[in-house]
Amino acid sequence: MFARTATALLFACFSIYACTSKSDGASQPASAVPGATDGASSTDTPATASDSTTRASGSFRTTAADAARTPNELGQIPIAEYHLITDQDALYSRERGHFRRDLEEIYARGYRPVTISQILDRKIDLPRGLSPIVFVFDDASPSQFSYIGNGKLEIDPRSGLGIWLDFRKSHPDWPNRAVFCLLSGAEAGRSFFGNKGIEGQKTEWRFPKVRYLHDQGFELCNHTLWHARLDRYSDAMVQEQIARGQMAIDSAVPGYKVRTFALPLGMWPRNRALAKQGSWTDPKTGTVVRYNNEAILEVAGGPTRSPYDPQFNPLSINRVQAVGNDPVRTLDQLDKTGNRYVSDGDPATVAKPATR
Numbered sequence: 001m002f003a004r005t006a007t008a009l010l011f012a013c014f015s016i017y018a019c020t021s022k023s024d025g026a027s028q029p030a031s032a033v034p035g036a037t038d039g040a041s042s043t044d045t046p047a048t049a050s051d052s053t054t055r056a057s058g059s060f061r062t063t064a065a066d067a068a069r070t071p072n073e074l075g076q077i078p079i080a081e082y083h084l085i086t087d088q089d090a091l092y093s094r095e096r097g098h099f100r101r102d103l104e105e106i107y108a109r110g111y112r113p114v115t116i117s118q119i120l121d122r123k124i125d126l127p128r129g130l131s132p133i134v135f136v137f138d139d140a141s142p143s144q145f146s147y148i149g150n151g152k153l154e155i156d157p158r159s160g161l162g163i164w165l166d167f168r169k170s171h172p173d174w175p176n177r178a179v180f181c182l183l184s185g186a187e188a189g190r191s192f193f194g195n196k197g198i199e200g201q202k203t204e205w206r207f208p209k210v211r212y213l214h215d216q217g218f219e220l221c222n223h224t225l226w227h228a229r230l231d232r233y234s235d236a237m238v239q240e241q242i243a244r245g246q247m248a249i250d251s252a253v254p255g256y257k258v259r260t261f262a263l264p265l266g267m268w269p270r271n272r273a274l275a276k277q278g279s280w281t282d283p284k285t286g287t288v289v290r291y292n293n294e295a296i297l298e299v300a301g302g303p304t305r306s307p308y309d310p311q312f313n314p315l316s317i318n319r320v321q322a323v324g325n326d327p328v329r330t331l332d333q334l335d336k337t338g339n340r341y342v343s344d345g346d347p348a349t350v351a352k353p354a355t356r
Contacts, residue, residue: 022122022308022350060173066110066129071344071351076303076334077119078111079134079319080327085143085160093143094322096158103167103174105328106133113177115219116260116295119307120314128345133327135178136297136319138223138262139186142194142201145209153205161213180213181221181262181297184248190227192252210252220253221260222246222293230269236280238269243280243289259294266299276315303330306341308350 080102084093094102111133114124124132137144137160144160147153155162168174183190184206193209194201214220224230224241225248233241246258261275269275279290294314301318305311320327334340344351 022348060112060127060130062127062129063110066127069110069129069131069340069342070353071128072338072340072342072353073124073344073350074306074309074352075131075341076305076339077132077134077341078303078327078330078334079116079136079297079317080106080322081297081299081319082135082137082144082160082322083139084141085163089324091323096163099160099322100163100167102322102328103164106331107167107171107174109331111331112173113175115177116179116221116297116317117219118177120259120294122307124307124341124343125347126343126345128343130343131341132343136181136221136262137178138181139190139227140180140182140184140193140223142189142199144180145193145213146199146201147205147209149200149202153208176217177219179219179221179260181223181260182210182245182249183223183227184225184245186226192248207252210249214253214256219260220249220256220258221262221297222249222258222291223262224264227264229265229267230263230275231267233269235269235271235274235278238271238274239278240280242274242278242293243291246291247289258291260297261291261293261295262297263299303334303339 082094082099084090085096085099086093087095089095089098109131110129111131112126113135114126114132116134116136118124119132119134126132142159146156146159146162148156155165157163157166164176164178168176182192184192189195189198189201191203192206195203195206210220222242222245225244226241228237228241230238230241242261249256249258263275275293275296277290277292279288281288295317296315297317297319299319300321303320304318305313307314320330331340338353342351
């Protein structure tokens with residue numbers, strides 16, 4: 001039943017927290033969760049160019065406070081949702097300095113970023129005492145990723161990605177793990193991070209930006225073609241919106257497997273099954289584009305369940321909107337209630353607080 005077979009280690013394990021094997025009955029596999037997809041391949045987690053594909057636990061920095069946390073891998077995981085990164089805080093925008101402070105605070109509290117694919121694959125390989133958090137950037141606006149064209153292309157240090165990369169320079173154990181939920185045909189520059197000169201961004205920069213994110217290890221997510229409210233459209237239109245969004249990502253990164261879909265405004269289509277799976281036929285070529293999403297992101301709802309929790313449903317993953325004091329307020333609540341996911345540092349076991 002238990003992954004640790006050495007008697008001494010078993011006693012040590014029970015003295016602090018209960019341990020079960022990550023391959024045994026800690027939770028149902030994703031394919032057993034009602035409405036979930038088949039289990040994902042272990043090779044589906046995006047590779048990272050600037051990191052090793054699986055960052056060893058020893059390369060993370062930990063503190064005494066991290067070491068003092070009781071492991072709990074059935075705890076909840078915050079999925080932080082960002083939109084615009086600009087010069088002011090609002091419902092759908094985060095002031096640049098505030099975004100930087102979010103990164104500082106989240107890091108100091110012992111969180112490190114992971115992707116949705118890592119959650120699906122149960123590859124949350126963090127050292128003991130650290131916790132996972134997912135950063136999701138919706139809508140593919142220039143404020144998230146923009147270039148400065150001064151002879152050669154440079155990432156704008158005031159964009160969300162520029163702030164992230166600058167933060168990483170002083171925090172090398174902060175990996176390039178985040179999820180970008182993309183629009184490829186929206187107006188006002190929301191077309192793969194800007195086009196047609198909007199906010200200084202050229203149309204020909206769109207695909208290189210998407211490829212750069214993939215090459216750096218970020219996850220690419222479908223957010224429809226132009227952010228259609230799916231509850232207002234026919235089944236045919238719903239499928240076209242999702243399929244064409246996926247097709248655009250494949251055009252930028254050929255062969256990329258899109259696993260995650262974010263519902264625009266959190267609105268489900270009337271036929272909810274179409275958010276997960278469907279198809280669209282290109283009227284010009286007759287090509288059939290099929291999609292089969294493994295994870296669906298809600299727009300809100302609070303932190304999400306651990307993938308080892310029997311009630312984890314990858315087809316309805318809650319998120320925490322970066323509004324006001326969130327996501328930091330949510331971190332406070334997780335600590336207060338003891339519901340925070342805390343790694344045990346052992347990929348072979350699932351740790352949970354011992355019952356009294």
